[in-house]
Amino acid sequence: MTDTTGRNSGTAGPGSGTTGRSGRGRGRPRREEAGDTRDRILTAAREEFSERGYEKTSVRGIAKAAGVDSALVHHYFGTKEQVFEAAIEVAFAPALSASHMIADAPLEGVGERLTRFFFGIWENPTTRTPLLAIVRSAVNNDTAAAVFRRLVASQLLRRLAGRLEQPDAELTAELAAAQLVGCAMLRYVIRLEPLASADVEQIIARVAPAVQRHLAGP
Amino acid sequence: MTDTTGRNSGTAGPGSGTTGRSGRGRGRPRREEAGDTRDRILTAAREEFSERGYEKTSVRGIAKAAGVDSALVHHYFGTKEQVFEAAIEVAFAPALSASHMIADAPLEGVGERLTRFFFGIWENPTTRTPLLAIVRSAVNNDTAAAVFRRLVASQLLRRLAGRLEQPDAELTAELAAAQLVGCAMLRYVIRLEPLASADVEQIIARVAPAVQRHLAGP
Numbered sequence: 001m002t003d004t005t006g007r008n009s010g011t012a013g014p015g016s017g018t019t020g021r022s023g024r025g026r027g028r029p030r031r032e033e034a035g036d037t038r039d040r041i042l043t044a045a046r047e048e049f050s051e052r053g054y055e056k057t058s059v060r061g062i063a064k065a066a067g068v069d070s071a072l073v074h075h076y077f078g079t080k081e082q083v084f085e086a087a088i089e090v091a092f093a094p095a096l097s098a099s100h101m102i103a104d105a106p107l108e109g110v111g112e113r114l115t116r117f118f119f120g121i122w123e124n125p126t127t128r129t130p131l132l133a134i135v136r137s138a139v140n141n142d143t144a145a146a147v148f149r150r151l152v153a154s155q156l157l158r159r160l161a162g163r164l165e166q167p168d169a170e171l172t173a174e175l176a177a178a179q180l181v182g183c184a185m186l187r188y189v190i191r192l193e194p195l196a197s198a199d200v201e202q203i204i205a206r207v208a209p210a211v212q213r214h215l216a217g218p
Numbered sequence: 219m220t221d222t223t224g225r226n227s228g229t230a231g232p233g234s235g236t237t238g239r240s241g242r243g244r245g246r247p248r249r250e251e252a253g254d255t256r257d258r259i260l261t262a263a264r265e266e267f268s269e270r271g272y273e274k275t276s277v278r279g280i281a282k283a284a285g286v287d288s289a290l291v292h293h294y295f296g297t298k299e300q301v302f303e304a305a306i307e308v309a310f311a312p313a314l315s316a317s318h319m320i321a322d323a324p325l326e327g328v329g330e331r332l333t334r335f336f337f338g339i340w341e342n343p344t345t346r347t348p349l350l351a352i353v354r355s356a357v358n359n360d361t362a363a364a365v366f367r368r369l370v371a372s373q374l375l376r377r378l379a380g381r382l383e384q385p386d387a388e389l390t391a392e393l394a395a396a397q398l399v400g401c402a403m404l405r406y407v408i409r410l411e412p413l414a415s416a417d418v419e420q421i422i423a424r425v426a427p428a429v430q431r432h433l434a435g436p
Contacts, residue, residue, distance in 0.1 A: 053358055138408055139357045140271055145408050153410055174404055174413040175424055182400025186392055190356055190363050192371055195392040206393055210428055 038076050041066045045073075045087035050129045054084060054137030054144035084137065085147050088130045107163065111176075111212025114160075115204050118180045122188055123200055135189055152177075164215060176214035183207060256294050259284045263305035268347045272302060272355030272362040302355065303365050306348045325381065329394075329430025332378075333422050336398045340406055341418055353407055370395075382433060394432035401425060 044066035048057045059080050063070040077083040105113065121127040137144035157177060161169040183203065186192045195203070262284035266275045277298050281288040295301040323331065339345040355362035375395055379387040401421065404410045413421070 136358050139403075140354055148408055149410055157410075168412075171412050171416055171420075171424070174410060175401070175421075175428075178400030178404050178413070178425075179397045179428070180400065181403050182396030182398065183393070185357075185399050185403060186396050190366055192367055192375075192392060194389050195396070198389055202389075203393075206389070207396075210393075210397070210432065213431070214428065 037066075037068060037072065041068060041073055041076060041083075042087050045083050046130045046133055049084060049087055049137055050133035053133075054080075054141040057084075057137075059083065081143050081147065084144060085151075088134045088147070088151070107216045109212075110163075110215050111210070112204075112208040114176070114215075115180065115208040115211050118184075119200050119204055122184055128188065131184070132189070135185070160215075172214060176211045179207060179210050179214065255284075255286060255290065259286060259291055259294060259301075260305050263301050264348045264351055267302060267305055267355055268351035271351075272298075272359040275302075277301065299361050299365065302362060303369075306352050306365070306369070325434045327430075328381075328433050329428070330422075330426040332394070332433075333398065333426040333429050336402075337418050337422055340402055346406065349402070350406070353403070378433075390432060394429045397425060397428050397432065 041062065045057075045062045048062050048065055052061075057080070059073050060070050062083060063073045066073070073083060077086050122131060134144070134148055138148040139145075157173045158170065160176075161173040164172055166172060183195070187195045187198075187203070190196075259280065263275075263280045266280050266283055270279075275298070277291050278288050280301060281291045284291070291301060295304050340349060352362070352366055356366040357363075375391045376388065378394075379391040382390055384390060401413070405413045405416075405421070408414075
C-alpha cells in the first residue's frame with residue numbers, strides 16, 4: 001500500500017507526461033497509470049487466490065488476468081507470497097482501524113462492536129473475496145497460513161489482548177476470535193443451513209454476547 | 219461399511235479357499251483379505267485427501283498409495299466422492315455414538331461433554347488426519363463441502379438440536395458448533411499461538427462454558 005504520490009515523484013509527475021503517450025490514451029500521467037496497473041494486479045490477484053487458493057495460483061496467472069507481463073507483477077510486489085500479502089491486506093486495512101476503535105473504547109460493548117465489524121466485512125462482497133482467499137489458502141498452504149498468522153495475530157488479536165486485563169489475554173482474544181472464525185467457516189465457506197441463510201442481525205444478536213463474555217467475563 | 223460376511227458368501231467363505239492361494243500367504247480366506255484391502259484403500263485415501271485436499275486427490279493416486287489397481291478402488295467404493303465419504307466417515311463414527319450420548323444425557327453438562335469429545339477426536343492423531351482432510355477439502359471444493367454438510371448437519375447437529383427446547387434450535391446448535399470449529403481452525407489448521415500450544419485441558423475449561431451457554435442458556 002505504498003503511496004507513490006509524494007513530493008519526490010518528479011520523474012512521474014503530471015508535468016513529465018511527455019514520454020510514452022502512444023497507446024496510453026490522452027497522455028495520462030504515469031503515476032496514475034502505475035496506480036491503476038497496481039490496483040488491477042491486486043484485483044486480479046485477489047480473484048485468483050480466492051478462486052484457486054494459494055498453491056494453484058501463479059504469478060503468471062495473475063499477470064494474465066490483469067493483462068500485464070509477469071515481470072511487472074514481480075516489479076510491483078516481489079514474490080508470490082508478497083503478492084498474496086498485499087492482495088489480502090485490503091481486507092485487514094479496515095480491521096486495523098477497527099482495532100484502534102476497539103482499543104480506545106470501553107470494554108463494555110466490545111463484543112458487539114467486534115462482532116458487528118467482523119460480519120460487516122464478511123457481508124461486504126468487496127472484502128469477502130480476499131477473506132475467502134485467505135481462508136482457502138491458509139487452510140492448504142503453510143506459507144499462506146504464516147501470512148494469516150502475521151496479519152491477524154500480531155496486528156489485530158495482540159492489540160485486542162493488550163486491552164484486556166487478565167493473565168491469559170492473548171488466549172482469551174483467540175478464543176473470542178474462534179467463535180467468529182467458526183461462524184464465518186460455517187456460514188460463508190461451508191454454507192451450512194440454517195446459519196448460511198439466517199439474517200445477519202439475528203446472528204450478531206446471538207454471537208455478540210458470547211464474544212463479550214469471552215473478552216470481559218459474564 | 220458393508221459387511222460381506224453374511225450367510226450367502228459361499229464363494230468367499232473359509233471352506234472355499236482353494237483358489238488363488240499363491241502369493242497370499244497360508245491360504246488366508248478371501249473375505250479377510252478383502253477387508254484388509256478395503257482398509258488399506260481407506261487409510262491411503264485418508265492420507266491422500268488429508269495431504270492434498272479433495273481436488274488434487276485422484277482415485278488413481280489412492281490406488282497407487284494402497285498398492286492396488288484403480289479398478290479395485292472403484293469396485294469397493296464407487297466414485298471419488300464416495301471414497302471421500304467412506305474415508306472420512308471413520309472420524310464421524312465416534313461422533314455419531316457421542317451424539318446418542320449427548321441426546322440421552324441431561325442438558326446440564328452438555329457443553330462440557332461436547333467440548334471434551336470434540337477436542338478428544340482432534341487430539342487423537344488417528345481421527346485428526348481425516349478431520350484435517352475434511353476441512354482442507356470442504357474449504358476448497360463444493361462436493362467435499364456437501365459431504366461435510368451431510369455428515370455434520372444431518373447426523374450430528376440436527377440430533378443435538380432435537381434435544382433443545384427452543385424455536386431456533388438448529389441455529390443454536392450451529393452457533394455452539396461454530397465456537398468449536400473456530401477453535402479447531404485456529405489451533406490445528408492455522409496453528410495460531412498461544413492457542414496452538416496451550417494445554418488442551420485449559421482450552422476445554424474455557425470453551426466448555428461458552429458452548430454450554432449457547433445450548434442451555436446462562
